[in-house]
Amino acid sequence: MNDLTYVQERFINYIEKIMQSNKLSHSYLIELGDFSLEFPLVLLFVKMILCSESVNKVTDLNCNRCNSCRLIDENSFPDLQIIEAEGNQIKKSQLLSLKDEYQNKSLIGQRRVYIIKNAEKLNPSSANTILKFLEEPEEGIIAILLTSNRYQVLDTILSRCQVLSLLDDSDFGDIDDNVMTFMKYLAHPEDLFTRYKEIYDSILPDKETAKEMFFAIEKILINYLSTKSQENENSNLSFLDSVDTNILLSYITIIEEEIPKLVYNINYKLWLDCIYSRFVEVK
């Protein structure tokens, strides 16, 4: 675990926050730069999820105290399934057999994880199968999709996953003005209602804008939380320092749950009311 790069450290920092605050999402899409170098970090995350010792710090892993971690290392843990493309595609049949496999309750722990490598290789028919999993997640089953580029993954899948990136996205410091304006409301979400019309007219006029905006906010919140305990160079986000980590993690969950609904033909204003109310409720 020596010589971690900044993004790798950021990743670990974030997964530890997720575990410590018990805010595990049911589906993650993780962007990897160098697969062989970074897959071990993904496995650390998986171990934290599955370890029977309720570990929430990476340095406490590999305790050699529990079977789960050992079996994961030996690649023979039944509650971790890894799906890889056969040839150039991930086939529907592979996902159906995963579904069969996970049909029965786990005999070992409460959680099960499946990893899909090269999620961009899901073809439309296999994507449909996986979407059913992602839309109706079964308690305790956690999906981890891997890709080298989130934009090559089908939009319907992307919108249902929390995206964590191990790529060096140096665009962090440059946040769109509208996004920044909206983010400031997250420190005082009740103002979302008092300034409703103004926000609607100027920064969130339609579904498409909203989708992009909330995607961007999710990513910024994740980055912010991942770097929070380190030297904070994100002084443009200092207004978030007064907001509790748990609340910010709840915001991420809310955004994750609400964005997919925008894909359906729902009333956009009702959708806004709903997401605003949820922000207010957690605060």
Ligand SMILES: [Zn+2]
């Ligand atoms: Zn363990």
